[in-house]
Structure formats: structure tokens, C-alpha cells
Amino acid sequence: MKIHDIFEIDYVLLLSAILLTVFGILFIYSSSVTTFGVSVSNEYLRQILWGVGGLVIAIVIAMLNYRRIYYVSSYLYLGTLVLLVYTCLFGRVVNGARAWLGIWSFGIQPSEFAKLTTIIFLARFLDSTKNSRNDAWRLIASCMIVFAPMLLILLQPDFGTSLVFVAILFVMIFISGIAVRYIIFLLVMIGLSGLLLVLPLWQTYIIGKSIPILQMLSNITFITITAGALSIVFFISVFGYMHDKKIYFYWIGYCTLITILALCVSFAGQKVLKPYQIMRLIVFLNPDIDPRGSGWNIIQSITAIGSGGVLGKGYLQGTQSHYRFLPQQSTDFIFSIYSEEWGFVGGIMIFLLFLLIIMRLVKIMKTTSDSFGCYITAGLAGMYIFHFLVNVGMAMGIMPITGIPLLFMSYGGSALITAMAGIGLALSAYIRRFQY
DSSP states (O other): OOGGGGGGSOHHHHHHHHHHHHHHHHHHHHHHBOTTSOBOOOHHHHHHHHHHHHHHHHHHHHHSOGGGGTTTHHHHHHHHHHHHHHHHHHOEEETTEEEEEEETTEEEOHHHHHHHHHHHHHHHHHHHTTTOOOHHHHHHHHHHHHHHHHHHHHTTTOHHHHHHHHHHHHHHHHHTTOOHHHHHHHHHHHHHHHHHHHHHHIIIIISOSOOHHHHGGGOHHHHHHHHHHHHHHHHHHHHHHHHHOOHHHHHHHHHHHHHHHHHHHHHHHHHHSOHHHHHHHHHHHOGGGSTTTTTHHHHHHHHHHHHTTTTOSOTTOOSTTTTTOSTTTTTTTHHHHHHHHHHHHHHHHHHHHHHHHHHHHHHHHHHOSOHHHHHHHHHHHHHHHHHHHHHHHHHHTSSOOOOOOOTTTSSOHHHHHHHHHHHHHHHHHHHTTTOO
């Protein structure tokens, strides 16, 4: 570390993160205030401590050379996997998920830290294989690196957090230069899996009548026979392509494999997802199906945001939060409280601050001379973008409720420290962007 490094920090990036954290603390406090003006929670005090600690961690990481973690990235990654296994077995259950480690009121969420260690380890792999021409192998290995912690998090079960790893994977493999056809393969497979998962629920809860072909998507016999028949087609197409080099054999195999994997993943999803997670998908399609149950959060959140108008009701003047109509208002729905009290103008401020963060990360990716730093920054960008879009979309009713926090603003030490540590890594890459 050199003294002049402190002057090389990207202050726009750092100040954007600090402002978001300050806004988060202000509205975590607001969420604790009752209609009588009395604060009934000390969450904001804890968030201040975590915010200060996270800022210190970010600056310390920024001053250190991020390349030093290249050779210990595998140990960090494996250590996180061990923590996730331990959490699945012996963790503390909070809100239906065994996702916490700790005693009394102190706890950490290893799945949050797993995002960073996965980004770092995947960046190392992509950097070490950047000259390889075997894109299929790079994609498969990247998926294995990302899906290992993702599956352990699904077992907790924490569906929302596991989805963040998918966003990280897509951004990093795209930036690493893996062929677009492989990325499209993965994207279409995941999208088709989600569609096949939702369709049986759609015909049961939305249209209210049975459609035989959709019912078959939940039948293991049908899935097994269909996957088996498609597998035969796949192997024939592979043999045909290897023998004749005809391009249509390649695309037949390509589409067939997507369908096989989507069928299997969607069926597995039906068995893994808990009833309350399934209902979150249903109420996203139609919140009025269960307005006093699973649909309550979406309805109250939309009401809070809409009632804020252009300028909002004023700080500490919100009604949805102070009358306790909105559950989990200091965590998942912090944006709803913020928008109710500071309105559309305040919401634009949050959008602009996150946009600044993403723009600065993109600048680091474009200017850094080190591909390892570029890939880390790409993974961080994917993480921040996904958290923002899903959390804000969830609060506005345009995304399913997944329990993903709004980074920097939602209450929670593990998420805040992870977000600030990510800023520290990006700052470290920025400071050394011309070094190699």
C-alpha cells in the first residue's frame, strides 16, 4: 500500500455507496417509529455500527492489492462452501430459512459472503482460462463453480438469494468472452424451466380449471418418458453432426438438450420449492387471489409507493409503515417506506445513485489492464444490478416477492458488509487499473 493510493480512490463510487447507506439508516429508523412518534426498535443503531464497520472494511480492502487474493481464492471459496453446509445442518431458522449462524441476537448469513467468494473464485477461473478456445468447458466449469453454493442456499431454503448467483454467472461469462450461443443456451434453458414450473400453478390458481397437458408437467412418468425420448433424439443428432458435420444436426441437438434440461429442472423445482414460495409466484400473477395472506405484502407495498405521490408525505410522516400495515418494512420493503415519505423524486435519487455505481463499475471494467480485476468488477455489477432491479421491482409489484434486500439500504449486517466489501474490491481494482 502506498500513501498516494488514498488520492486515487473513485470517490464518486464510494460516496454513492455511503449516501445509499445513510438513506437506509434514516428509513430503518422511520420504520421503527409508531403513530405516536415512539421508536420501538434499535435496528437503526445496529445499522449505523454495521455501516461504519463496512466503510472501514471497504477502505482497508481498497488500500490492499486485490491481486493478492488470486492465490487464496480457492480457499475462500471452499471455506464458504463448508460454512454453507454447516448452516444447512446446524444454522438458525429465521423467516422459514435455516440461513443464519450465531448466538443470541448476533448472527451472520454465510450466503451473503458466498456471493463475494464465488465472484472472486470464478474470476480466477475465467482469468486462468481466458486463452482457451474450449468455450463449452469454460461454461460448464463456471456453472459448477456457481451452482455449488447456489444449491446449498436453495437447501436452506433461500430461493431469492440463490437467484443472485445466476445473475452473477451471466454477467461474468458474458464479459469473459464465452461464445454467445452458449450463453443463450443457458439463458433459454433457465427461462423455459421457470415457465414450465409456473404453468401448472397458473392453471390451478389463476384460470381455475384443469388443462391435461399442463397437469402432465407434474407427472414423473410423463417427464421420464419425454426426457428419455428426447435423449434418444439428442444422441442421434450428436452422432449425425459428428459423422456428416451438417449444421442442422447441431441445432437439433442444441434445442433438444435445452428442452431435456428444462423439463428436469422445472420438475425438481416443484419438489424443492416450499408452499409459501410457490404462493409468492402465484400472488405475483394475481395478488387478489390471497389479499390477506401471501398477496398482502404486494398490495400494501404498492399502496405505500402510490400514496407518496411526487414529493412524498415527508420524513417520518408515512402511514403504511407507522400503522404497521407493511410487513418486513425495514428489510425487504425499505424502498416502499422511502417512496411513501420522499415520493417519486426521492425514488429517482435512489435510481441515480445505483446508476452511478454501475457506471463507475463499467468504467473500471473498461479501463483496467488486468482481466482478473475486470471479471471481479463484472460480478459485482451483476450482483448490485440484480439486487436493485428485483427488490425495487418487488416493491412496485412488477417482480415476484423473493426476499432479496436492497443493498446498502435494507436492514442487515451481512448484506451491508458484503455490499461495502464489494465496493472496496472495486476501488482496489480502480486504484491499480493501469498496473499489471
